[in-house]
Amino acid sequence: MGNPPAAPFENTRDTRYFFPSAGHAEALSRLQFLAEDQNMGIGLLTGDIGAGKTLLRTLLYARLAADRHVRVSVENSLLDFDGLLLEILSQMLGERLHPVDYPDRYTRLAAFKRFVSEQIAARDRHLIILVDEAQQLDVVALESLKALTNIASERRNFLTIILIGQPELRARLKQLPQVDQRVGLRFHLTALGRTETGEYVMHRLRAAGFVGDDPVTEAALDLLHDASRGIPREINRLCKLALDHVLTNGLGQLDAEAIGVVVDDLRRHGALNELSHDGL
Secondary structure (H helix, E strand, O other), X not given: OOOOOOOOOOOOOOHHHOOOOHHHHHHHHHHHHHHHHOOOOEEEEEEOOOOOHHHHHHXXXXXXXXXOEXXXXXXXXXXXXXXXXXXXXXXXXXXXXXXXXXXXHHHHHHHHHHHHHHHHHOOOOEEEEEEOOHHHOOHHHHHHHHHHOOOEOOOOEOEEEEEEEOOHHHHHHHOOHXXXXXXXXXXXXOOOOHHHHHHHHHHHHHHOOOOOOOOEOHHXXXXXXXXXXXXXXXXXXXXHHHHHHHHHOOOOOEOHHXXXXXXXXXXXXXXXXXXXXXXX
């Protein structure tokens, strides 16, 4: 394969590796519209495990202009609402706060409203709160987050919340009509198709510095897509292992045999999650 590229299939948040598939590009466009509109309340992004939600969230965060937006990105959704409030306040203020600083919900809500008044409303900015793994939030936390969107003036809203999570989040919201009705935009990420799987692999290789002709055979991509079900995280895992096999054994291409060796090994150890394509 010539000079091997530098770690093209690591599951990192390096936005250079973001692949704008039809679905991912549309999701990013819609979420940016939601943020810029400022009056749609809550956004919802769902997708199966490994679909690329976190990298998309990272890119969205980077693309929101800091002079127009105050950006909060919550990654730990195992917190209760009081814990979420403290995390949100910490990011808004740019310093790590401790429970003793704001010991109860009242003081945290008061501080939140004060910050919105002084740093958002007075400076004509908008607060964007991105909540990852939101399917882990309990009912109280979801309802309380929704209540934050009530903080508004007669003419404008001051914050937008974007909930990001696995498909069960959609079902959870359907059980909470008062929250579900506030969702102004929804998007569900699906798996990559066969053609996009090939484009995705080459995009990762090029982003990592690979130059030259396509080193991946069509037969390898057929097997890769079938085994990964088009899920980006699974594609990364299989390609990382197959690339290591190719480089270790001095092979010239990432071919079907290399992919097959990895697939067979994972299958033998029960480490290949082979589901049907239904619902992806």
